[in-house]
Amino acid sequence: MAYHLALHQNDYKGYYNSNTDEIITTPITCTATNTPILSNGAKIVWADVDPVTGSILPDDIERKITKNTKAVTMVHWGGNPCEIEKINKIASEAGIKTVEDGAHSMGMEYKGKKFGNHSDYSMNSLQAIKHLTSVDGGLLWIKNEKDFERAKLLRWYGIDRTIREGIDLRCEIDVPEAGYKFHMNDVCAVIGNENLKHLDEILTKHRDNAKFYDEAFKNHKSITVVPENPDGKSSYWLYTIHINNRDELMAKLKELNIMSSKVHARNDTHSMFKEFKTELPGVESFNRTHLCIPVGWWVTKEQREYIAEQVIKYAK
Numbered sequence: 001m002a003y004h005l006a007l008h009q010n011d012y013k014g015y016y017n018s019n020t021d022e023i024i025t026t027p028i029t030c031t032a033t034n035t036p037i038l039s040n041g042a043k044i045v046w047a048d049v050d051p052v053t054g055s056i057l058p059d060d061i062e063r064k065i066t067k068n069t070k071a072v073t074m075v076h077w078g079g080n081p082c083e084i085e086k087i088n089k090i091a092s093e094a095g096i097k098t099v100e101d102g103a104h105s106m107g108m109e110y111k112g113k114k115f116g117n118h119s120d121y122s123m124n125s126l127q128a129i130k131h132l133t134s135v136d137g138g139l140l141w142i143k144n145e146k147d148f149e150r151a152k153l154l155r156w157y158g159i160d161r162t163i164r165e166g167i168d169l170r171c172e173i174d175v176p177e178a179g180y181k182f183h184m185n186d187v188c189a190v191i192g193n194e195n196l197k198h199l200d201e202i203l204t205k206h207r208d209n210a211k212f213y214d215e216a217f218k219n220h221k222s223i224t225v226v227p228e229n230p231d232g233k234s235s236y237w238l239y240t241i242h243i244n245n246r247d248e249l250m251a252k253l254k255e256l257n258i259m260s261s262k263v264h265a266r267n268d269t270h271s272m273f274k275e276f277k278t279e280l281p282g283v284e285s286f287n288r289t290h291l292c293i294p295v296g297w298w299v300t301k302e303q304r305e306y307i308a309e310q311v312i313k314y315a316k
């Protein structure tokens, strides 16, 4: 939903299905970040990422802004903050909006503030395998009051659900703009609210496992750990390392019954995005060596020790 709002933030008609609008974004993510750009009829402009963290590079964003740029998206890989302040400064000077994809970032902090306080639009995922799940669903954080009010309308067909004495909202009020059916149902909301009680405990376990791996890998030359942004606090939905023999290590871990994963394919190689292809050396490098190992709340102390031992043994 964040993306629809970002694209439609001024004049709905002026923004929709334009053949010239451009969104600067990253391919190091789930396709969910980028497919809404195509659904809205806009063009994708890929920016490169840092080869170690996978975070979109502010300088490359700046280079790629044109008079057609409407928004910039950033994805906090694994919940590790991008350079949010720099990106927001560049975007605001150019008069464009910023969208944070925080699908991995529940509980992330940046420059002393919690996720959701930095950019025009930010979202968290409440899908089944995230820190906090409502079975499926998500959260949208909006800075501007007017956009927030509009989002509430777009959430449910564009109909204003405010209860007014004596007025049947389905039959007696005008609907000025086409909306969607994006509201969460009550069953999911109840599950999400119950799980929310465990969020601090869940985050603490993710972070504790990550700190354990940081320590375990720090003296191993063949393993490069993705460093936590010193200006923030990662939510460690993923723990990512870089190794030269990534595919071989993955196969070995699989034999040992240890799950490891690249998590997402670089989006720019999907055929739906082929017309936007460009040289991206940082993406190339990140994608060649990155690997995510189990870090979630379910990983026990014994398991993380065993995982670290095996990674160290087989990493080259």
Ligand SMILES: Cc1ncc(COP(=O)(O)O)c(C=O)c1O
Pocket: 029, 030, 032, 033, 075, 101, 103, 104, 124, 125, 126, 127, 137, 138
């Ligand atoms: C970076 C990123 N963005 C968006 C999504 C989509 O989230 P949802 O399944 O809640 O729509 C995911 C899903 O894992 C993701 O990893």
